[in-house]
Every structure is written in structure tokens, then in C-alpha cells.
Amino acid sequence: MRDLMGDLTGRIRHRRVNATEGILAGIILLYCVMVAAVNPAFLSVETLFDIVRSSSTAVIVGMGLLLVMLSGGIDVSFMSIALFGSYVAAYAMIRLKIDSLAFAFAVSIGLGTILGLVNALLVNWLNLPPFIVTLGTQNLFHGVMTTFISDKTFGAGVIPSALSKFGSATLFTLKTRQGVMGLTAAVIPMSIAVLLTWFIVSHTLVGRGVVAMGNSPESARRAGFNLLKLRLFAYGYIGALSAVMGVVYISQVNAVYPNKLVGSELMIIAGAVIGGVKDTGGRGKVLGVILGITIIYLLNSTLIFLGLSSSWNNFFVGTLLVASVGVTSWQNRRKNRKNLLFTE
Amino acid sequence: MSNLVLQARALSKKFVGVQALDKVSLGIETGTIHCLAGENGSGKSTFVKTISGLYQPDEGDILLNGNVYTGLTPVQAMREGVQVIYQDLSLFPHMSLAENIALNRLRLSGAKIVDWKKIWRIAKEQTEKIGVDIDLNATAMETSMAGRQITAICRALSQDAKLLFMDEPTAALTRQEVDRLLKVVQELKNKGLSVVFISHKLDEIFRISDNITIFRDGKKIGDFASGQLDEKSLAYHMTGRDVRYPRYRRSLGDDTPLLQVKGLNKQGHYQDVSFQIRPGDILGLIGLLGSGRTEFALSLFGLNPPEEGVVVFEGETVRVASPVEANRLGIALLPEDRGSQGLFKERGIRENVTSTLLGRLASGFRALDREKEREIAEEGVKKLRIRAPGIETPVGTLSGGNAQKVVVAKWSAANPKLFIMDSPTVGIDIGSKAEIYEMVQSFARGGMAVLFITDELEELMCNCNRVLVMGNHRIIAELDENAMTQSDAERRIADLIGGSAGKEVEV
Numbered sequence: 001m002r003d004l005m006g007d008l009t010g011r012i013r014h015r016r017v018n019a020t021e022g023i024l025a026g027i028i029l030l031y032c033v034m035v036a037a038v039n040p041a042f043l044s045v046e047t048l049f050d051i052v053r054s055s056s057t058a059v060i061v062g063m064g065l066l067l068v069m070l071s072g073g074i075d076v077s078f079m080s081i082a083l084f085g086s087y088v089a090a091y092a093m094i095r096l097k098i099d100s101l102a103f104a105f106a107v108s109i110g111l112g113t114i115l116g117l118v119n120a121l122l123v124n125w126l127n128l129p130p131f132i133v134t135l136g137t138q139n140l141f142h143g144v145m146t147t148f149i150s151d152k153t154f155g156a157g158v159i160p161s162a163l164s165k166f167g168s169a170t171l172f173t174l175k176t177r178q179g180v181m182g183l184t185a186a187v188i189p190m191s192i193a194v195l196l197t198w199f200i201v202s203h204t205l206v207g208r209g210v211v212a213m214g215n216s217p218e219s220a221r222r223a224g225f226n227l228l229k230l231r232l233f234a235y236g237y238i239g240a241l242s243a244v245m246g247v248v249y250i251s252q253v254n255a256v257y258p259n260k261l262v263g264s265e266l267m268i269i270a271g272a273v274i275g276g277v278k279d280t281g282g283r284g285k286v287l288g289v290i291l292g293i294t295i296i297y298l299l300n301s302t303l304i305f306l307g308l309s310s311s312w313n314n315f316f317v318g319t320l321l322v323a324s325v326g327v328t329s330w331q332n333r334r335k336n337r338k339n340l341l342f343t344e
Numbered sequence: 345m346s347n348l349v350l351q352a353r354a355l356s357k358k359f360v361g362v363q364a365l366d367k368v369s370l371g372i373e374t375g376t377i378h379c380l381a382g383e384n385g386s387g388k389s390t391f392v393k394t395i396s397g398l399y400q401p402d403e404g405d406i407l408l409n410g411n412v413y414t415g416l417t418p419v420q421a422m423r424e425g426v427q428v429i430y431q432d433l434s435l436f437p438h439m440s441l442a443e444n445i446a447l448n449r450l451r452l453s454g455a456k457i458v459d460w461k462k463i464w465r466i467a468k469e470q471t472e473k474i475g476v477d478i479d480l481n482a483t484a485m486e487t488s489m490a491g492r493q494i495t496a497i498c499r500a501l502s503q504d505a506k507l508l509f510m511d512e513p514t515a516a517l518t519r520q521e522v523d524r525l526l527k528v529v530q531e532l533k534n535k536g537l538s539v540v541f542i543s544h545k546l547d548e549i550f551r552i553s554d555n556i557t558i559f560r561d562g563k564k565i566g567d568f569a570s571g572q573l574d575e576k577s578l579a580y581h582m583t584g585r586d587v588r589y590p591r592y593r594r595s596l597g598d599d600t601p602l603l604q605v606k607g608l609n610k611q612g613h614y615q616d617v618s619f620q621i622r623p624g625d626i627l628g629l630i631g632l633l634g635s636g637r638t639e640f641a642l643s644l645f646g647l648n649p650p651e652e653g654v655v656v657f658e659g660e661t662v663r664v665a666s667p668v669e670a671n672r673l674g675i676a677l678l679p680e681d682r683g684s685q686g687l688f689k690e691r692g693i694r695e696n697v698t699s700t701l702l703g704r705l706a707s708g709f710r711a712l713d714r715e716k717e718r719e720i721a722e723e724g725v726k727k728l729r730i731r732a733p734g735i736e737t738p739v740g741t742l743s744g745g746n747a748q749k750v751v752v753a754k755w756s757a758a759n760p761k762l763f764i765m766d767s768p769t770v771g772i773d774i775g776s777k778a779e780i781y782e783m784v785q786s787f788a789r790g791g792m793a794v795l796f797i798t799d800e801l802e803e804l805m806c807n808c809n810r811v812l813v814m815g816n817h818r819i820i821a822e823l824d825e826n827a828m829t830q831s832d833a834e835r836r837i838a839d840l841i842g843g844s845a846g847k848e849v850e851v
Contacts, residue, residue, distance in 0.1 A: 203458050205450060212447060215436035222398075222434050223448045224419050283438040 020276035024291040028298060039305040045174055047301070049183050053252070055297035056186040058268050060245040062289045063197035064238030065272050070201065071234040072214035072281025073130035074269070077119060077138035078242040079261040084145050085112040086246025090256045091150055093160045101162040101247075108243040115141055116239020120231040142262050154256040167251030186248045193241055198286045200237075210234050214281030270317055271296045274324045295320065348407070349374045349507050349538045350395065350426075355404035357390055364390040366562040367404070372507060377529065377539045379549045379570075382559030382582055383773035384745045385731075388542055391559070392509050396428045397421035409506070422452055425506030429496045429513060435484040441491070442467035442480040445498045452503055470498035473535075474528050490521035497528060508532065509540045514548060515771045519799075526552050544773055546575045558582055583775045589806040590778075592785045594825065596624035601656075602793045603762055605644075608653030613639035614817045617653070621762070626784065626794040628808030630801070631841060636817035637797055638680065641764050644795070645677040646670040658761075671700075674761035678751055678768055680797075687751060689740030693732060694721035696739050696750050700758040724753030729779050745776030752783060763787065764795045769803060781807055805834050813840045 035042045061078050068075045085108035092107060093099065119137055123130045145151075156164070170182025200207040209230050212220040221227055250256050275292025277284030299316045303309070350372040357365040365387050372378050380388045393399045395406060397416035406413045408424040416424075435444050446466040450458065467480050471494075478491050487495065493513055500508050510529070514522045529539055529552060543549055549556060549570075556573060558565040558581045565581050579587050601620040608617040614636035621627050631637045642648040644655070646664040655662055657673055664670050670677070688696055698717045721735045728749040732742055739750050748768065755763060765784070769777045784807060788794050798804050804811060809828060813821040821840050827833060 205456055205458055208443070208447060208458055209451070211439065212436050215438050216434065218432075219434035219436060222418065222428075222430070224422065224451045278438070282436065 021285065021287050021291060024275065024288070024295065028291065028295060031295075031298065031302075035302050035305050038307075042302060042305045045176060046181050049181055051294075051297055051301050052187060053184040054301060055293055056184060056190045057245045057249050057252070058271065058293045058297065059190050059290060060193045060248065061238070061242050062268055062272060062293050063193045063286065064241035065268055066197060066277060066284055066286060066289045067201065067207075067210060067234045068130075068238045069272060069277045069279065070214045070281060070284050071210045071230060072217065073123065073231070073234065074279070075116075075119060075134045075235065075238050076131060076265045076269070077115075077134040077141060078238050078268075079263070079265045080138040080141040081112050081115045081239050082242040082246030082249065083258075083261045084115060084141050084246075085109065085243030086250045087145060087256055087258060088149060089247060090154060090159065090163065090250055093163075094154060094158055099160045099162045101166050104160075104163060104247050105244065108247045109240050110243075112239040112241075112243025112246070113236050114239070116236040116242070117232055119239070120228075120235035123235070124228050124231055138262065138265075146258050151258040153258060156254050159250070159254060159256060163247070163251045164254045167248075167254050184252075186252065189244050189248055193244065194286060194290065201286065206230065206233055211282055214278075214283075216282075267296060267317070268293065270321050274320050276324075347374045348372065349409065351407035352391070352395065353405050353407065355391070355394055355401045355406070357394060357399055357401050363562045365394065365401070368559075368562075368564045369404075370557055370564060370567070372538050372540060373555070374506075374538055375533060375536045376554040377533050377541055377552050379541045379543065379553035379556045380559060381543075381549060381556055381578060383775050386559040386582070386773075387562040388559050389511065390562070392428060392511065392540070392542070395421065395507075396426055396509065419452070422448075422503055425504055426509070427500035427503060427505035427507070428509040429493075429500060429511065431511045431513075431515065433492050433496045435492055435495060437485040438483050440481055440483055441478060441487060441495045444484055444495050445470055445480075445502055448499055449502045466502050467498065470501045473501060474498070474531055476528065488521075490517055490524060493517070493521075493525055494528065497532070501532075505537060507538045507540065509542070511542045512544065512771060513541070514543060514545060522548070544771060546578055546774075549578070550575070560584055579774050582773070587774050587778050589781055589803070590785055591806045592626055592788065592809055594622075594624045594626075594809045595789065596622070596791060598623060600659075602658060603644075604654075604656040606654045606656075608640070608643065608650045608655070610639065610643065610648070610650045610652075612817075613648065614643075614814075617819055619812055619819065619822065621793045621795065623761070623791045623793050624788050625810055626788050626796050626808045628804045628811040629795060629797045629814060630799070630804055630811060630837060631814030635814040637814045638766060640814070641677070641766055641795065641797055644670070644762075645675060645764055671758070674759075676700075676755040676758060676760035676763050678755060678763070678765040680766040680770070687739050687747060687754075690738055692736035692738055693725060693730065693742075693750055693753075694718060694735040697721045697724045697735075697753045697757055700754055720757050721753075724750075724757060728753050728783055745772040745780075748772055749776065749780065749783075752780060756783070756787060760792065762793045762795065764797070766797045767799060768796070769798075769800075777803070801834055801838060804837070811837060813837060815841065 032042070061082065064078060065075065086104070088111055089104045089107040093104060115137070119134055122133045122137065126133060166185060169185035171185055171187060173180050173182035201211065209220065209225045210233065212223065212225060213227055213230050217227055220230070246261070249261065271293035272284070272289050273279060273292070274295060275284070275288035275290070277288060296317055300313055303312055348371045352368060352370045354367045354369055355365050356363070356367055368387065368391060370391070380391070382388050390399065394401050395416070397418040397420060400415040406416060408426065411424065413420065436447070439447070442464050446463040449466060450463070464480070471478060471480070474494075474497065476494050478487070478494055484492055484495065497508075513525060517525060526548070529541070532539055541549070541553060553570045556568045556570055556578070558568070558578070560582060599622055602623050604620040606618050609615055617640055619627070629637050629641065639648055643650045644664065646666040646669050649665055655664060662673060664673065664675065667677070688699065694717060698720055701720070718735065724730070725732065725735060730742075730746050730749045730753065732746060739747055742750065752768070768784070769780055772780070781803065784794060784796070796804070796808055809825050811823040811828060812819050813823075823833060823837065
């Protein structure tokens with residue numbers, strides 16, 4: 001009887017976990033309806049393409065972040081890695097007069113992966129919280145770049161044409177009343193990142209190993225997983241995706257600045273947490289991250305339609321973040337109370 | 345010799361200064377249930393970890409299925425069919441039971457791609473094999489302790505276990521769940537598996553085992569057939585001395601009640617609870633899990649507040665609405681789950697013991713009185729005979745018995761008037777048990793009132809001068825001092841709990 005009850009509640013709660021994404025999708029839909037009611041101009045292909053373009057970079061690194069957070073870790077150095085990889089790639093292209101997109105991605109991904117592996121090794125050796133380690137490497141990587149490589153800005157005139165072409169490239173175009181607009185080519189790397197991450201997380205043993213480690217490192221070790229290898233994989237993966245994102249980013253802005261990106265990590269992390277990724281590891285979904293990031297970018301780019309200043313953005317994102325972690329904590333507390341655990 | 349699945353030969357293992365295993369030789373026969381008995385720190389766990397490949401022995405070798413190893417890796421051990429279910433079960437809380445069962449096998453098979461259909465097939469196969477029905481879709485976190493145990497067993501079976509170690513599998517289970525688990529273990533034996541069972545509960549050891557091996561101080565004391573021993577001789581071999589639990593009698597003259605409870609009610613938790621307790625009383629509270637006893641005890645500590653009723657403490661009507669309030673009145677609680685609720689695991693003994701008196705050790709903005717703090721901690725260590733290298737040793741590294749003594753020391757340092765102890769000796773070896781009993785009884789002789797919640801009749805009988813029996817959320821009987829001295833007291837209580845659950849209870 002006791003077990004039957006346990007099974008029943010288990011089944012019901014299982015649905016509720018899956019419902020996180022449903023709730024987020026509902027919020028997004030409701031919000032869109034609201035904005036459209038205030039300003040019908042919102043409902044256009046242009047807005048959609050615009051949001052996709054602006055959020056594509058975030059989704060790419062968000063996928064890497066998902067893997068690291070699933071492993072029970074965190075990375076706040078990924079923007080620094082993105083900048084490092086893409087800046088060095090662009091710098092090399094300008095100095096060596098190589099005008100190839102493939103070269104840019106190859107150099108950037110190579111560097112990004114190495115820096116990611118450095119993070120993994122440090123986390124493993126120092127045995128310190130990944131937050132502290134990557135906070136350190138965030139500054140370290142950026143410092144190494146600006147001190148030893150270059151701290152010059154390269155504007156639209158000097159940036160290799162392969163990059164600027166990729167940045168403005170579109171997959172297809174639509175003619176609307178406002179003119180011609182296209183869907184950014186950045187959806188290609190974005191889609192690859194999303195599909196690859198989904199496949200890794202749910203269909204490969206290394207992906208399940210990462211999730212297992214995030215659930216319980218000791219149990220994963222006992223199951224025969226090598227924690228160092230899993231860490232190397234997770235941090236290397238976010239390093240590589242950050243590097244991809246860096247190239248997409250400099251292509252889109254059509255310039256290379258030595259001090260952009262770094263410092264905007266927390267928005268992405270906020271998106272992941274809103275999307276239901278557990279900060280203690282072991283739980284999180286690709287779809288959740290996409291929806292979480294979508295909400296943030298949706299707010300970001302629709303405030304104009306509502307006639308609100310951009311400072312409202314922080315207010316909304318903050319509210320959402322606190323609300324989403326608040327709901328989780330409240331659910332836990334209720335469950336604990338039922339089991340006579342008083343943890344607060 | 346051919347029917348030995350495992351043969352360990354003269355295994356030795358040393359940790360910084362401690363000889364954890366001292367030339368232990370041991371054979372496990374195929375298709376038997378073999379119990380390892382011994383106190384905490386006697387070397388049982390080290391032995392298990394050496395066989396499962398987590399530790400490398402310093403000397404000696406291990407024969408598994410005819411293959412000789414001087415040291416094993418975890419993967420080698422698993423390939424030889426050695427499976428260990430640790431006390432913490434090593435499950436993945438956010439993963440489904442199906443995946444929990446099958447993941448290790450996939451890992452062992454060297455698969456790179458995860459086939460979910462295969463995961464489900466493996467999981468279903470194992471649950472059917474031992475004839476249990478669990479919701480494979482639910483995550484481990486959503487599953488009852490018994491369900492988690494079953495999951496861990498299925499996981500071991502899915503990896504073709506030939507030799508299954510179970511480390512205190514019944515510690516967190518209710519009586520009915522224990523029965524069910526032991527039945528499953530019997531079933532495994534019938535299927536030809538060898539099960540090595542580690543437990544502190546002597547009655548379970550005798551119920552289930554064919555052979556018993558006793559460890560003490562890293563040495564093997566001997567191998568026995570189950571029938572050769574009884575609880576008394578087993579306890580003697582484990583501790584090396586005759587353990588006799590002291591029997592408590594109240595000697596205080598003052599009969600003014602410290603606490604009076606009248607008609608306490610909380611819908612769905614407990615009903616109409618009334619009793620009183622005097623200084624020097626060790627009032628036993630017994631009843632099956634779900635009888636309402638823990639729910640009620642928590643109420644007295646300011647958690648899970650009652651909806652109706654009166655609480656009179658030292659002659660004044662009080663409303664204990666929070667643990668802070670309880671503390672101020674002088675009420676302490678030793679929680680059932682010391683791991684998560686009673687200790688700061690990563691801090692040393694000193695900080696744990698004095699954590700209840702920080703207010704007294706430092707006033708205003710003055711710094712803590714370190715000297716005083718050390719004194720109190722050292723006194724606690726001495727009085728309770730806590731075995732640890734020093735007072736700065738992190739509590740998380742201590743054995744269960746010693747960790748529990750730290751919890752007792754912590755609360756007794758605050759010198760409470762009423763001490764509520766919820767299952768204070770769960771998972772603790774008999775030697776430490778006796779020491780905790782002595783301590784509790786000396787508190788009571790000093791005038792402390794103790795509300796002693798327990799599942800074990802034996803410890804109820806030796807510690808409590810009065811007993812309340814709970815069943816179906818009510819107090820169904822009260823045995824006063826007189827009744828407790830009658831020779832039939834133990835049987836009466838056993839009948840009462842048995843009756844309230846509609847089930848016979850083995851004593």
C-alpha cells in the first residue's frame with residue numbers, strides 16, 4: 001500500500017517536472033499576446049527574425065553551459081573564452097591575411113577547447129568550487145589576451161570579409177511591407193549546437209555520465225565513470241561552443257573589441273536557471289535552456305514595443321529568476337514538511 | 345574449495361597509523377548468506393572496499409572465481425561479479441529508476457550510445473526476476489527508501505552479480521519494509537547468489553544468515569555457522585567483553601512534573617495526547633513508524649506545531665512555536681536523521697559540541713572564548729568516550745557511533761531540562777550503544793527529563809522507567825514505574841505494538 005502510494009505520487013510528480021517547459025512556453029505565449037495587444041507592430045516576421053538573431057549566440061553557449069551545469073559545475077569564464085578564441089582568430093586572419101571562415105572557426109574552437117580543458121584540470125586539481133576557479137580564469141584568460149596578444153580594436157574596415165559576410169548572411173529572405181529581411185545564417189551553428197547537445201545529453205554514455213556525476217559524483221565513480229574525463233569533456237565542450245559563439249558574435253557586430261562579451265555571463269546563467277537547470281547539478285533539459293534564454297531575449301527586445309526603457313529589463317529578468325527558484329524551493333519545502341523534515 | 349565464490353587470503357591494509365585490516369582470511373560459499381559482524385571501525389567496511397576494488401590491499405591476495413588478484417580495480421571486481429550496495433545506495437536522485445538500474449551495466453559493457461529501449465528492457469527484466477513491482481519511471485528521489493533498496497538490488501543483478509555485498513541495508517527501513525527486503529535476499533540466495541550482509545541488528549543477523557564472520561579491531565575473530573551463536577555470544581565476540589546494558593531506575597525524590605501535556609491534537613498526525621514527565625524520568629515512547637510518535641515529538645520542540653491542547657512547562661502554560669523558543673525553555677532534540685539534521689559534518693568536534701552554546705561563550709561583540717570552548721569540547725569527548733584523533737577532527741569522518749556521541753555531547757553541553765531523543769542508537773554498534781545508554785542515564789540521575797523514542801524493545805526496557813505506547817496516532821497505553829518492573833512488561837509492550845499494527849512483531 002505504502003509503495004503503491006509512493007508510485008502514484010511519483011508518477012504525478014514526474015509529470016510536474018516535465019511541466020517546467022510547459023509553464024515557460026505558456027509564459028512566453030502570454031507575454032507575446034500582451035505585447036501584441038499593446039503594440040500590434042510586434043507581430044511581425046521581422047521581430048521574430050530579430051529575436052532569433054540576437055539570441056542565437058546565447059543559445060549556442062547556453063548549450064555548453066547546460067552540460068557544465070548538468071555535471072554539477074558552473075563556468076563563468078565562457079565569455080572570456082569566447083572573446084579569446086574569436087579575437088585571436090580574427091587577429092591572426094588580419095595579420096596573416098587569411099580570409100577564411102573555416103580558419104576562423106578552427107582556430108577559435110581549438111583555443112576555446114584548450115581553455116575549457118584548463119578549467120577542467122584546475123577544478124579537478126585544486127578541488128575548489130568551479131565558480132571560484134572559473135571566476136579566476138575569466139580574468140586570467142582575458143588578461144593573457146590583452147597583455148600578451150593584443151588589445152587593439154579592429155573595426156568594420158579591417159575585419160576580414162569572410163567574417164562580415166557571414167555576419168550579414170541570411171538563409172532565406174522574405175519581402176514584407178517594411179522591406180526585405182532574412183533569417184540570420186547563425187541559425188546553422190545554433191541548430192548544430194542544439195541538436196548535438198541534445199544527442200550528447202540523452203543518447204550518449206558520456207552525456208549520461210555527466211548527468212550521473214552531477215547527481216552524485218561518488219555514485220558515478222562507483223559506477224565506473226572517470227570523473228576527470230567527464231569534467232574534461234564538459235568544460236572542453238563549453239569551451240568549444242563558446243569559441244563558436246565568439247566567431248558568430250564578432251561576425252554579427254562586424255568588429256573585434258578586446259573588452260566586449262566578458263561580464264555578460266550571468267544573463268546566460270540566469271536563462272539556464274529560469275529554464276529549470278538545477279544549479280546543484282544533475283537536472284536540466286535542452287528545451288528548458290532554449291526557453292529560458294528566449295524569455296530573457298524576448299523581454300530584452302520587446303520593451304521598446306511596450307514603451308518601456310531598457311532598465312526594466314533587469315527588473316523583469318530578476319523577478320523571473322527569483323520567482324522560478326522560489327517556486328522550486330517552495331515545492332521542496334512542502335515535500336520535506338510532508339516527510340517531517342524541517343530544513344529551514 | 346571449489347564452491348567458494350570468494351577467497352581472501354591474509355589481507356592487510358593500513359591507513360595512516362591504523363591497521364584497518366590485519367591478515368584477514370575469509371571464504372564465501374556459493375549460494376549462502378554470510379553476515380559480517382563487528383563494531384564500527386572493526387574492519388568490515390575496509391574489507392568490503394578491498395574486495396570491490398576501492399582500496400588496494402597492502403598484503404595478501406584475493407581469489408575470485410579461481411582468478412588470483414593482489415589488488416583489484418572497481419571494473420575488474422564488477423567483471424568478476426562482485427557488487428556492493430553501500431549504505432547510501434549510490435543512486436542518482438534525479439534519474440529514473442530504470443536508468444538507475446541499467447546505467448552501470450551499460451557503462452560496464454563499454455557502450456558509447458545509449459539505447460533507451462535497452463535500458464527499459466534491462467530494468468523490467470531485473471524487477472521481474474525478483475518479483476517486485478516498482479514505478480521505473482519515477483526518479484530515485486521520489487521513491488521510498490524500500491523502493492530505493494530494491495532498485496539498488498536490481499542494479500546489482502543487472503550486472504550479473506555473483507557476490508552481493510549489502511552494507512546495513514535495513515538501517516532506514518520500517519519493520520514491514522525489512523521483512524520484504526529479507527524475503528528478497530532469501531530469493532537471491534535461492535537463485536544461487538552469495539550475499540554478504542552487514543548489519544548491527546543482531547536479530548536480523550540470526551534471521552537471515554547461514555554463516556557469520558566476526559571482526560574486531562581489523563582482525564578476524566572467527567567464522568561461525570549461524571546456529572553456533574546466540575545474541576549474547578555474538579555480542580561477546582564482537583566487543584571482546586560482556587556487554588551488559590545498565591538498567592535505569594529513577595531515584596529522584598521530587599515528583600513535581602516538569603512538563604504536562606493535555607489533549608494535544610494535530611489533524612492527521614496525532615490525537616488527544618496527554619501525559620506528564622518529571623525530572624529524572626526517562627520516558628520511553630514506542631510505536632511503529634507512522635504511529636505519530638515522531639510527529640508528536642517534533643511538536644514539543646517547536647516544529648510541526650499542534651492545533652489544539654495545552655503544554656505546561658515548569659508550571660507555566662507555554663506555546664512552543666519554534667526551536668529557538670524550545671531552546672530558551674531548555675528543550676533539546678536529538679533528531680532521528682543525525683546526518684542531515686544534527687551535525688556540521690565538515691566542522692570539527694569542538695565547533696559541533698559548542699554550537700548550542702555560542703550565546704553563552706560570547707556576549708555582545710566580544711570574541712568567542714576559545715579556551716572555554718576547548719574545555720567543553722574536551723570534556724564532552726572524555727565523558728562520552730568519543731574515539732577521535734583530536735577535537736578538531738571533522739565530524740563527517742567519524743564512525744556512526746562516534747558521530748552520534750558528538751550529537752549527544754552537543755546537546756548535553758547546553759544542559760537542557762528536557763531532552764527529546766529520537767532513535768538515538770540507529771545504526772550504532774553495541775559497544776557504543778552501551779556508552780550512550782550510560783550517558784543518558786547519568787543525565788537523568790542528574791535531574792534531566794528524557795523523552796526516549798525508540799523502535800527497539802531491548803533498549804526501551806533497559807533505559808526507560810516509564811513507557812508510552814503509541815498506535816494509530818494515539819497513546820494506547822501507559823506503563824508506569826510499577827508496571828515496568830513487572831516481569832511481563834516487555835511482552836505486554838510487544839503485544840501492544842503488534843496489535844496496533846495488526847501484525848505480529850518478532851522480539
